[in-house]
Amino acid sequence: MAILSVLKGLRHKYRYFAYLLTILMLLSEMVSSYGVSLAILGGLAKQDCNDPSDTGEYCWSEATKAAVVAAYFYGYWLQIIPTTLAKRAGFTMTTRVIALLDGIIQMTFPYCIQISIPLTLVLQALRGMCGGIFFTSPMEFTRKWGIGSECKVFISFVGIAVTLGNGLGPFLAGLVSTHVGWRYFFYINGLSYLIVLVLMIIFVPDCPQHAWAMSET
Numbered sequence: 659m660a661i662l663s664v665l666k667g668l669r670h671k672y673r674y675f676a677y678l679l680t681i682l683m684l685l686s687e688m689v690s691s692y693g694v695s696l697a698i699l700g701g702l703a704k705q706d707c708n709d710p711s712d713t714g715e716y717c718w719s720e721a722t723k724a725a726v727v728a729a730y731f732y733g734y735w736l737q738i739i740p741t742t743l744a745k746r747a748g749f750t751m752t753t754r755v756i757a758l759l760d761g762i763i764q765m766t767f768p769y770c771i772q773i774s775i776p777l778t779l780v781l782q783a784l785r786g787m788c789g790g791i792f793f794t795s796p797m798e799f800t801r802k803w804g805i806g807s808e809c810k811v812f813i814s815f816v817g818i819a820v821t822l823g824n825g826l827g828p829f830l831a832g833l834v835s836t837h838v839g840w841r842y843f844f845y846i847n848g849l850s851y852l853i854v855l856v857l858m859i860i861f862v863p864d865c866p867q868h869a870w871a872m873s874e875t
Contacts, residue, residue, distance in 0.1 A: 677812055679858050680792075680799045681819045683757060686854070687792040688823020689830055690764065690847045694782065695727045696831035697840035702771070722775060729779040733786020740791045750858075753791055757855040760788040764848030768841040 694702075703723055704714030718726075744752040763781050771778050799812070834843040 676858075676861050677799055677815075679854055679861065680753075681815050682854050683753070683851070683858075684792045684816065685819045685823045685826075686847060686850050687760075687789045688820055689827040690760075690785075691730065691789065691823075692827035692831045693764075693843050693847065694730065696828060697835050697843060698723055698727070701835060702840045716771070718775075726775070726778055726782060729782035730786040730789075733783035733788075734790055736783060736787035737790035739787060744791075754855060754858060756788045756791045757851050757858070760785060761848045761851030761855065763788075764844045764851065767844045767848075 698718075701714055703716045703718040704712045706712050707717040740752050740756055743755070747755075763785055767778075767781060770781055831843050834840075834846065
């Protein structure tokens with residue numbers, strides 16, 4: 659009886675864990691949005707190409723630095739693509755695809771920078787496109803999975819994740835770029851996307867009725 663009671667309690671908490679995964683995805687996105695701009699300061703690009711003591715790897719003009727940072731935000735214009743995909747394939751499946759794409763981009767980003775600036779701009783724009791889906795995924799999850807007053811609590815965590823991500827982003831990006839290397843910020847954040855993605859595939863179906871551990875109350 660005790661075991662059954664524990665299992666029943668876990669079923670009641672299941673949707674909280676599933677919702678936590680969507681919040682973690684949003685938090686990771688908020689943190690990663692600072693990656694390139696802090697990496698530029700942390701050794702990605704030289705601050706003064708004429709200074710032999712400058713340890714930056716790439717000699718970029720100020721216009722190139724600005725373009726690389728701005729490309730991420732220009733990618734917001736592409737959010738119509740995942741929105742259209744969500745209507746056709748389902749919101750959860752779209753979130754999985756976008757998370758996989760974003761994780762791969764971030765883990766390969768340091769190598770792609772070496773290839774060409776245009777490729778870097780394209781990848782930054784794609785990351786901006788991916789970011790849009792993570793802002794809306796907690797809202798969609800709440801609509802489908804929230805029960806009664808839980809919805810208010812779930813929505814409040816969206817604001818917490820955004821605020822916390824904005825606070826942690828510059829700190830973590832700067833810390834990793836300065837003490838470990840700017841590349842590792844992208845490796846770590848990309849890996850976190852892939853880990854959360856695997857957990858979402860296991861625990862978060864597109865419809866609550868298909869959740870193997872979901873309770874009805």
